[in-house]
Amino acid sequence: MALNVKVGLIGLLDMLKFANLAKKREQYIAASPAEEIKADYPINNLAKAMHPDYQPLVIDEIIDHAAAGAKTFVFKRADGQPACYFRAGQYISLKLPIGDSFVTRPYSISSSPKWALEGKLAVTIKTNPGGFAADWMLENLKVGDEIKGTEGLGSFYYEKHRDQKHVIALAGGSGITPFLSMAYAIRDGIEDFNLTILFGSRNEEVILFKDEFDAIMAQTDKVKVVHILSEEEKDGYEKGFITADLIKKYAGEDPYSIFICGPEAMYRFVAREVEKLGLERKYVRQEFLGATKTVWKQPEYPQACRDKVFKLTVKQGPNETVCDCSSNEPILVAIERAGIKAPSRCRSGECGWCRSRVISGDVFVPAETDGRRWADKQCTEIHPCASFALSDITIVVPGEYY
Amino acid sequence: MAAKYDVVVVGSGNAGLSAAVSCVVQGKKTLLIEKHNLPGGVASSFSRGRFEFDPSVHEICDVGAGDDLGHVGLIMEKNGIDVDWVTVPDCYRCISKYSDGTPMDVTIPAGREAYIDAIEKYVPGSREPLEKFFDLIYEIRLAKVYMFDGTPNDPKYMQKHFPNTLKTCGYDSLSVMKALKIPQKAIDIIGVYWPYLGVPLDEVNFFHFGNMIDMYVTRRAVVPHHTSHEITMTFMNRFYELGGEAWFNCRAEEFLFDGDKICGVRTSMGDVECDQVLANINPHIIYANMMPKELVPEREKKLYAARKNNLSTRFSMIYFALNKSCEELGLTDYCVFFAGTADSRKEYENLKSIDNDYNILISYNNIIPDASPEGTCVISFTKLFSDGKDWSEMTAEEYYKAKDKMIEKCIEDVKKNLNIDITPYIEEVEVATPMTFARYLGTPEGTPYGFEVKSWDGVIARMTDIEADFNIKGLRHIGAGSFFGDGYSSTWINGDMTAGLACADLEEGGK
Numbered sequence: 001m002a003l004n005v006k007v008g009l010i011g012l013l014d015m016l017k018f019a020n021l022a023k024k025r026e027q028y029i030a031a032s033p034a035e036e037i038k039a040d041y042p043i044n045n046l047a048k049a050m051h052p053d054y055q056p057l058v059i060d061e062i063i064d065h066a067a068a069g070a071k072t073f074v075f076k077r078a079d080g081q082p083a084c085y086f087r088a089g090q091y092i093s094l095k096l097p098i099g100d101s102f103v104t105r106p107y108s109i110s111s112s113p114k115w116a117l118e119g120k121l122a123v124t125i126k127t128n129p130g131g132f133a134a135d136w137m138l139e140n141l142k143v144g145d146e147i148k149g150t151e152g153l154g155s156f157y158y159e160k161h162r163d164q165k166h167v168i169a170l171a172g173g174s175g176i177t178p179f180l181s182m183a184y185a186i187r188d189g190i191e192d193f194n195l196t197i198l199f200g201s202r203n204e205e206v207i208l209f210k211d212e213f214d215a216i217m218a219q220t221d222k223v224k225v226v227h228i229l230s231e232e233e234k235d236g237y238e239k240g241f242i243t244a245d246l247i248k249k250y251a252g253e254d255p256y257s258i259f260i261c262g263p264e265a266m267y268r269f270v271a272r273e274v275e276k277l278g279l280e281r282k283y284v285r286q287e288f289l290g291a292t293k294t295v296w297k298q299p300e301y302p303q304a305c306r307d308k309v310f311k312l313t314v315k316q317g318p319n320e321t322v323c324d325c326s327s328n329e330p331i332l333v334a335i336e337r338a339g340i341k342a343p344s345r346c347r348s349g350e351c352g353w354c355r356s357r358v359i360s361g362d363v364f365v366p367a368e369t370d371g372r373r374w375a376d377k378q379c380t381e382i383h384p385c386a387s388f389a390l391s392d393i394t395i396v397v398p399g400e401y402y
Numbered sequence: 403m404a405a406k407y408d409v410v411v412v413g414s415g416n417a418g419l420s421a422a423v424s425c426v427v428q429g430k431k432t433l434l435i436e437k438h439n440l441p442g443g444v445a446s447s448f449s450r451g452r453f454e455f456d457p458s459v460h461e462i463c464d465v466g467a468g469d470d471l472g473h474v475g476l477i478m479e480k481n482g483i484d485v486d487w488v489t490v491p492d493c494y495r496c497i498s499k500y501s502d503g504t505p506m507d508v509t510i511p512a513g514r515e516a517y518i519d520a521i522e523k524y525v526p527g528s529r530e531p532l533e534k535f536f537d538l539i540y541e542i543r544l545a546k547v548y549m550f551d552g553t554p555n556d557p558k559y560m561q562k563h564f565p566n567t568l569k570t571c572g573y574d575s576l577s578v579m580k581a582l583k584i585p586q587k588a589i590d591i592i593g594v595y596w597p598y599l600g601v602p603l604d605e606v607n608f609f610h611f612g613n614m615i616d617m618y619v620t621r622r623a624v625v626p627h628h629t630s631h632e633i634t635m636t637f638m639n640r641f642y643e644l645g646g647e648a649w650f651n652c653r654a655e656e657f658l659f660d661g662d663k664i665c666g667v668r669t670s671m672g673d674v675e676c677d678q679v680l681a682n683i684n685p686h687i688i689y690a691n692m693m694p695k696e697l698v699p700e701r702e703k704k705l706y707a708a709r710k711n712n713l714s715t716r717f718s719m720i721y722f723a724l725n726k727s728c729e730e731l732g733l734t735d736y737c738v739f740f741a742g743t744a745d746s747r748k749e750y751e752n753l754k755s756i757d758n759d760y761n762i763l764i765s766y767n768n769i770i771p772d773a774s775p776e777g778t779c780v781i782s783f784t785k786l787f788s789d790g791k792d793w794s795e796m797t798a799e800e801y802y803k804a805k806d807k808m809i810e811k812c813i814e815d816v817k818k819n820l821n822i823d824i825t826p827y828i829e830e831v832e833v834a835t836p837m838t839f840a841r842y843l844g845t846p847e848g849t850p851y852g853f854e855v856k857s858w859d860g861v862i863a864r865m866t867d868i869e870a871d872f873n874i875k876g877l878r879h880i881g882a883g884s885f886f887g888d889g890y891s892s893t894w895i896n897g898d899m900t901a902g903l904a905c906a907d908l909e910e911g912g913k
Contacts, residue, residue, distance in 0.1 A: 015561070022866040030704065161813070353439060373447050376631075
């Protein structure tokens, strides 16, 4: 039997109804009042406030930690807005106009998220002999200087559904900064977990934030700091390095998560110690390390390419720039040296913000910092912050909004 | 000014990608600009730890395979897009309550026969009306091919070949299914997919809904093997191969006019001259912020007034990576719907609240074993909101708490409905909210779905006169806010069709 569907009483009227759909729609529209079209949505406004193109920051105060060779830069929003709210442990990427270049650097926020609501934000920067941006900042930046920065970035924060309620932080040098922010957040009632920080310093004199942590510990029993001195033996301090035994000593009975932040050498030592604890992978988290400074030591690196200077052609929108590119440095560094404003954030190959397309030429991507998406690895998309030229190359980079 | 382009495609969401490729396939000099640093819109991926997550894909319909290609499959073939698809064997499991309040827990396979068999098992007496239902939606499939092939439609031909389509398609879906005498409980089961179109069964046009069921059930759904970023990159690579140019982190700031015709786009990377613009941007944003007020047509101001309170579904997506396999955890289904009620009208009202019970669980590894490293799995939850109000009054602090609440709700839903506690296995967790979608898509309140396909504004009403909403010379809207509504498939088709119109205009102008 042939299908014969009838919805209304008279099938023919049904057909008319169909034929009239577009006409009815126009009638409905015509009967509506002509209104001025607005696109102002609170949801979009909050999204924009939390993820602006950049935060205009002005240096409000500089705190000198002379013995530690570090300074804390306290920023205010230059536009009088509250600073972007963030999760304690996140970093901001500062955009530094150094000479003719625009250079980004990621720094963990060392202040409490509560400060952000009051319009303030702090990062702490330690001298890095032979480095570029850190020492430039320490020497050149003054109160009143304006700098652009991102909102808080990254996933290095306490996540209560994922992490154990007891977090053991392993910190070295300026790697203490995200944990100071976490400690403040706990004190301020923003985060609720127990934080034991094992903090390695050379000697008592150079310990960063000793007073700050002492003050926090006086206010909350959820934060505990154990100082470990590698070059000094002193009462009240552990002597040596952060070892598996030391972690066990301060871990107590409850299960714990481990968070690691520190310089590469410390990280490599500590990672071996942590492995001895036999923790599930999900309970060990680390902040990004940055791209390698010795790419020629990476497995499978073609040694003939070391110490070479190649020609880099950078296409960005309608513009094209040609510059030199050292094979020993990430391609992003060459882009920045050429004065091109290109996006970048984590500088560790992970966040993908600098994602660019190679049109011609060969690049080397160290496996340990290859944070690319699966499909990007199948074609010629790279993260220039952690990719190295092996020949003359031409790449297309995204624009930047500052 | 930079070089002159035939077409500038603004926005590289699904519609933008499809349109851009369609333009270069037709030999047009095309520039694709995207405000974000990578293409795709919701068709993307993101990494956390050792996992890569798909931000949005559940099931993609209308692709087909072999010599039974769907509309999407045909477009992909025509445009040279070859994706590594994985077929989804079952439609869904749904744990809910029937309209009459009795408990529902059904698992529905794909394929006409298996689908009807399953529903007959749960609701005896469904078989006969369901056979008619499938005959009808098959006729609609043929009618759709005839109607939207780009040639004029002959009413006599249609009356002869598609009489039932013409007779049913002026109606809402609930009325038609009732007229077919499908038992209410079976309607409840068929209706599980209603949120994919954003409005309840008593509102959504039957042509639209029936066709969706045909595409999902008869032709089966697919998903990309390596997240939807893989699809996006397949489009991009094809676009590059045919000479297309793309600028990322490039914001279209305003449209430039020569009299009343668009002649270019002012972007954050400079002005670009062009003949045609295909805008993968919600029309409200364009008219409010991106062009001179005096050039906004009166008719569009009326359309705005008619639609401004009808933004379609907003979403929160919650992504987990677990350090056990689906098998070990007992997460055996690919797709499970948790709904407070199968009564779509009631549920639509419930979805106005941020605290609603609706949730869709996708366990990717069940059909893509290597979706994550061995011994782990990735799952996602999709929560829907038919109103943005609960998300509109939040401070940043409250926003983080709302994210926590989304996570806890998902953990609770799996515990309650499947008796599985995922808590100890969470290695990564991430939450996207309407704010996240607003950030990446720029759409009003972050909706990826455009405007509700209300009875007056249904897709068929829009599509029988697809140029009706294109009232600025040289500018056409593409994407979910355009004529074909939401969804990967719909926006690909919409992008391709609209690119066809723009290219025809160019050719008329001698290009």
